[in-house]
Structures are given as structure tokens and as C-alpha cells.
Amino acid sequence: MLKHFLYSPGPTPVPEEVLLEMANPLIHHRTPQFFKIIQENFELLQYIFQTKNPVITITSSGTGAMEASVTNFLSPKDKAIVLSAGKFGERFAEICRAYNINVIEIKAPYGMDVKAEELEKALKQNPDTKAVFTEYSETSTGVAFDIKSIAKVVKNTEAILVVDGISAIGAMEFKMDEWAIDVALAGSQKAFMIPPGLSFISFSEKAKKMMEKSTLPKYYFNLTKEKESLEKNTTAWTPAISLFIALNSALKLMKKEGLESITKRHALIAEACRKAVQSIGLSILPVVPAVKPSDTLTAVKVPAGIDGLKIPSLMRDKYGVTIAGGQESLKGKIFRLGHLGYFGISDIIIELQAMELALKELGYKFDYGKSVFTAQKVIEEHLL
Amino acid sequence: MLKHFLYSPGPTPVPEEVLLEMANPLIHHRTPQFFKIIQENFELLQYIFQTKNPVITITSSGTGAMEASVTNFLSPKDKAIVLSAGKFGERFAEICRAYNINVIEIKAPYGMDVKAEELEKALKQNPDTKAVFTEYSETSTGVAFDIKSIAKVVKNTEAILVVDGISAIGAMEFKMDEWAIDVALAGSQKAFMIPPGLSFISFSEKAKKMMEKSTLPKYYFNLTKEKESLEKNTTAWTPAISLFIALNSALKLMKKEGLESITKRHALIAEACRKAVQSIGLSILPVVPAVKPSDTLTAVKVPAGIDGLKIPSLMRDKYGVTIAGGQESLKGKIFRLGHLGYFGISDIIIELQAMELALKELGYKFDYGKSVFTAQKVIEEHLL
Numbered sequence: 001m002l003k004h005f006l007y008s009p010g011p012t013p014v015p016e017e018v019l020l021e022m023a024n025p026l027i028h029h030r031t032p033q034f035f036k037i038i039q040e041n042f043e044l045l046q047y048i049f050q051t052k053n054p055v056i057t058i059t060s061s062g063t064g065a066m067e068a069s070v071t072n073f074l075s076p077k078d079k080a081i082v083l084s085a086g087k088f089g090e091r092f093a094e095i096c097r098a099y100n101i102n103v104i105e106i107k108a109p110y111g112m113d114v115k116a117e118e119l120e121k122a123l124k125q126n127p128d129t130k131a132v133f134t135e136y137s138e139t140s141t142g143v144a145f146d147i148k149s150i151a152k153v154v155k156n157t158e159a160i161l162v163v164d165g166i167s168a169i170g171a172m173e174f175k176m177d178e179w180a181i182d183v184a185l186a187g188s189q190k191a192f193m194i195p196p197g198l199s200f201i202s203f204s205e206k207a208k209k210m211m212e213k214s215t216l217p218k219y220y221f222n223l224t225k226e227k228e229s230l231e232k233n234t235t236a237w238t239p240a241i242s243l244f245i246a247l248n249s250a251l252k253l254m255k256k257e258g259l260e261s262i263t264k265r266h267a268l269i270a271e272a273c274r275k276a277v278q279s280i281g282l283s284i285l286p287v288v289p290a291v292k293p294s295d296t297l298t299a300v301k302v303p304a305g306i307d308g309l310k311i312p313s314l315m316r317d318k319y320g321v322t323i324a325g326g327q328e329s330l331k332g333k334i335f336r337l338g339h340l341g342y343f344g345i346s347d348i349i350i351e352l353q354a355m356e357l358a359l360k361e362l363g364y365k366f367d368y369g370k371s372v373f374t375a376q377k378v379i380e381e382h383l384l
Numbered sequence: 385m386l387k388h389f390l391y392s393p394g395p396t397p398v399p400e401e402v403l404l405e406m407a408n409p410l411i412h413h414r415t416p417q418f419f420k421i422i423q424e425n426f427e428l429l430q431y432i433f434q435t436k437n438p439v440i441t442i443t444s445s446g447t448g449a450m451e452a453s454v455t456n457f458l459s460p461k462d463k464a465i466v467l468s469a470g471k472f473g474e475r476f477a478e479i480c481r482a483y484n485i486n487v488i489e490i491k492a493p494y495g496m497d498v499k500a501e502e503l504e505k506a507l508k509q510n511p512d513t514k515a516v517f518t519e520y521s522e523t524s525t526g527v528a529f530d531i532k533s534i535a536k537v538v539k540n541t542e543a544i545l546v547v548d549g550i551s552a553i554g555a556m557e558f559k560m561d562e563w564a565i566d567v568a569l570a571g572s573q574k575a576f577m578i579p580p581g582l583s584f585i586s587f588s589e590k591a592k593k594m595m596e597k598s599t600l601p602k603y604y605f606n607l608t609k610e611k612e613s614l615e616k617n618t619t620a621w622t623p624a625i626s627l628f629i630a631l632n633s634a635l636k637l638m639k640k641e642g643l644e645s646i647t648k649r650h651a652l653i654a655e656a657c658r659k660a661v662q663s664i665g666l667s668i669l670p671v672v673p674a675v676k677p678s679d680t681l682t683a684v685k686v687p688a689g690i691d692g693l694k695i696p697s698l699m700r701d702k703y704g705v706t707i708a709g710g711q712e713s714l715k716g717k718i719f720r721l722g723h724l725g726y727f728g729i730s731d732i733i734i735e736l737q738a739m740e741l742a743l744k745e746l747g748y749k750f751d752y753g754k755s756v757f758t759a760q761k762v763i764e765e766h767l768l
Contacts, residue, residue, distance in 0.1 A: 025403070060621075238580045240579065
């Protein structure tokens, strides 16, 4: 018997009670019963996003919400600045280009972030910028952008700030209204503890004004239409009913735990994970102290002489623990330990033990058991 | 205790064993285990579509596949003919307009279809037409378009034929390759017996050549990218994993029953339903014999003097049976009895009994019990 654990930075584990919700007989989406689900979800999502803005739920993966954040606010040839230091920042730039947006990409190497000061300079040089796109937690590198400082810079310009919070919102501190974020995105298979298939997008009054003037083509991802539907507790198109129902159950669990407690839990486990892997001589991304790591995943550099592609497959096939490898230029060079969503202090121990076994088998020399013990110590110090 | 039955023309009932598949622990989508699911689904979908073409599964509702069928094959200002006699035909025209396509809409009243001869004339007048869009089963009116004849007309032109088979494919006879359909769409919550959230799109070699030249903007719904991913048994974006797994289970049930048997089952039940409602003096759409009804739903005209909006709500709230009302201009004027997907000869009896109770309560004068008995007789004659 091999027990299985899903510890990727998305999809993340789904609580049993939430899984069972999806096994209930299907209900129709144009019924009072489902209208209530939509209304409750909406209010709970506002709580998670810390906003009074509408939060739209779309039946698509996160990339759909990213596309919606371009096509609903911009018009052809508009100028946009994309802060890019990983695969998902690059995706924003790709989407903008696909829709004929004039993109200025401020690029940093994978593992770094883009600083608010650089953006400020670029905005001064390009006062006609209509939108700034940034990651919060760059899932491909495990780096957290300083979106609070970035938002302060964008706030006093004509541009809107679009934040991809797909692997951050609901796990790391995020205050949409207080921090003056204009458009925020999230995905169901991350902190929201349900399977992939839904994405979330919220927009401010400033963004709404741009939306009214936007002429980029769109149909399925039409937020004006979705907003009107949401006001009647419905959706523009047939929604993924089972996932909406699972979401309702998961959001109630999140509300019960409370945002502050969720954030602290993720921060503690992330700290335990980072100290643990470093205690056995491994390095993580980001590489410099001025850049902050994300609290939802830890990107670990593959040590010299070890076949990086084998770490995730060995952990999964031999020890039942699914993590993620590196993507694009980081393929084989990092592995990513997820600690996100329905993830407790027991899970990080399981994850580290599987990592240690795989590393030992692949020939990495270290003090076996030390990363697990280091994590235990961090947890003990915080809890006892 | 009120037993609940979901008899709308989508979402349709989901078999218990399929529902339970979604309650299994979530697996990661970039694993050999999930690659196998994608490969099996692909082959089973080819069987359902009766095609050797690629069949792409998209995480979106059917409208997403409709959008993909416009944006992946056409370029701005291309000319397209839309055959429109209901809400979903109109949606094709709306999507085309949203993407700056030069649309010729051949309109017929709700409850009618558009004949191949009319299309032939329009194609002769517009030899530069790039695509023809049509419904197979127009879900808003219960009408089946004669797509076999339509395909014959389009086949010898430069245009591709796009068929919305969302409430038809997998339930009514459909032979993509034999009939020379270029692009075919379907949706998960119809004949496929799983919840909404997935749509399917297949395209021919002729369509693929247009796809290579298409310049309309797209990103999430990029079929070139999806086709490349499918060849590696994966998806371009994070898929709705649970729904892919449910689909695998449902497609295997469909394969086991066999397409011919599925088609016959739907035809028999549809005939029973039509004769049943007519036996108590009700009329159905289509109104003339030259137009064929769909075998997946029956659109029944609300009799004079009866409040049409109350029929579905009474059936649902008092008798536990969810059907659908009319949409757009047919609101309150028709009600739609679904008989689609996981729907057997017992279900049509339950549905008709609930309809009779609601009609009687609302004051309609008829021979109580007669529609149920009529359906029973049709079933008996076919089976015994």
C-alpha cells in the first residue's frame, strides 16, 4: 500500500468533506437553491479578497482570468507594463501581445522580482500606460513580489494595477481595497482547496471605468455581462455547478478558520520548509535577501551532480508524494515543494521525509533526518 | 420526503458511479495516471463524434467552445453565414459580431429551422463565405436542423461547416467524418452525463488549413496549442481534473451501451414524450411536419389561459422534477421537457406525471393520466 499525498503548488489537496459535496446529485443552476450558493460564495470571496468590489467566478482555469484581465479593461494598442520574472509574468505579456497591446516588459531573471522603484521609473517615462500587470506569488519560481509597494506607485497614475494572486490569495496577506489593487485574480485549485476549473476576478471602481471604454474583443470572458448576472445571483453562461458547490463548502471552512489564522499557518509552514531544506545544505529561490519568498511554495535548487528531473518522479512513484518540478528554463534545475491550501504541520513533515529519501537515493550527501527535525523545531518554537 | 429528478435539457442527471468518481482524492494533471485519462477520453470522444479528427476538451461551458469555433478559424472581416432560429443560433451571430466578422444571418422564426436550399442560395450569392454556423439541436426550441443536407451544400464550397451539437452529439445520430462536418462542438452536461464545466471541439483537415491562417486574437481558447498538447496526452492549461475523471467514467458507460443503442433509446423516449403531450391536447415545437423535432428535449406550448412560468416551478417545488422553461421571446410560452443523457423509460413516466399534476393544478382541462398511458403504450409497442 502506498499512501498518496498531493503537495504540488496547485492542484492542492481537497478536504474529504469538500470532495463528498461533489458526489451529491447534481442540481440545476437556474434555481433558488443554486442562487443561494452563488450569493454566499460571492460574499465569502469578498471576505477572502478583502474587498467591497464584485468578485466574478469564471468556469475556466486561471489563465482564463488572466485573459479576462487584459481583454476587459484595455483597447487595441493601449500601452501596458508587465513585471516579469517567471513563467506567469511572461504569460501576461504573451496575452497582451495576442491582443495587440503595446507591451513594455520589465524583466528580471527567474528567482528575482521587479522592484517598485523600477516600475516608478518606467511609469514616469510612459505616462500613457493604461495598465500594470504583476504576479503576487510567481508560482514558477516561488518568489513573492512586493505588491504593497508596487500598488503605492501605481495608485497615483492613470494606470490600473492587475495582480495575479492565483497562488497567493487566500493563503498570504492580501487586502485588495486597503492596498489599492484594481484587478485581482485567483484560482480554485490553490488556497481555495477545491479542484481546478474555476477562476476568480475582482475589479475596482477605477478598473470599472476602464472596462466601460474597453474595445478589445471578448465574449465568454465578458465581465460586464458577468457582473450583471452576479447581481441576479447567477452567471452569464452555464457554470461548473459541482465546483461552485465544492467552493461553497471550502469557503465556509476558510471563513471558520479566519484569514489571519490561515495566513499565519501558511507563514509558519513556509518558514519551517525553508529552514528545513537549507539545514541540509540546499539553496532556495529567491537567492538574495532583498527578494522575498512566497509562503505557498518553496523552490529548491537541485544540488550539483543530482538528476533534477528524478526528484519529483521518485518522490511520487516510490513514496506517494506529488510535488512539482521546474518549468521552462528551470526544468531539472529546481523542484517545488507546495505547502498551500489544505496543508497542515503534519503535511510538511511527510513532504520533507519523502524529499530526503529521494535525495539520498539519488546520491546527495547530507545528514539524513535533519530537514525533518529542523521543521519540527521551527513548529515547536512557534506552537509551544 | 420529496425525491428530486433533474430532467432539464442540460444539466442532465449524472449516474451515481460517475458522481462518486469526483469524490476520489484529487490527482495531479501532469502525471502518467492523468495522461492515461486524457488519452482514453480522446479515443472515446472520437468514437462518440464518429471521427478520426482531433477532439479537444476545454475547461469551459459550451459557449467557450462556440467562441473557439469562431476565433480559431476566421480572420477579421471574414464573411460567415449563421443559420439562426433560436437563442443558440443567435449566440453564434453575437460571437461573430464581437470578433468583427461580416455576418449574414439567415433567420427563421423560433420553432422553425433553416433549410439547406436557403443556405445554398446564400452561398451562391456569397461565394467568399468562409464559414457556415448552424445548430444541430437548437436547445431553446427543441428543433433539429437537417445538418446532413446542410453539410452536402457546404461540402463543395470553400467554406467550413461549424455545427453546434451541444445538446445532440452523443444522443442523436452524428457522423462527423461521413457527413463532412468540419467543426463540431459538444458540452459535458448534456449527453455526456457529467456536470457542466467541459466543452468539446473537433475539427477536420479543411478546418485545420483555415486555422493555420486565422488571425483573430485568442489565447485561452487556442486550438493549435491544445492540439499540440493533446498529442502529448496533456492540456495547454490546468484542466478541470475531477470533470476529466468523471468524463472518463461516463464515456466508458457510453461505449458499453454503444452509440446505436444510445441513439435508439433517445429516439424512442422522444417519440413517447411527443405523442404523450399531444395526446392531452398540447402542441409542440416544431409546428410544421417539414421541420423535425430534436430527440433530446420536447418544447411544449403552454396552453391558452395557463400561466406558463408556473409550470416548471410547480413541477420542481411541489413534485421534485426540474425541467426548463422558455428562454428569450419564448419565456412563459413554452416549457421544455428534457430527455437526454442518463435518462431511461422510467424517467419519462416520472416527468410526464409531474407535468400532468402541475397542469391540472393550474386549471388545464384534460383526461388526467392519459399522457403517461400514451408514453407507456409507445414504449410497450417498441419493446414487447
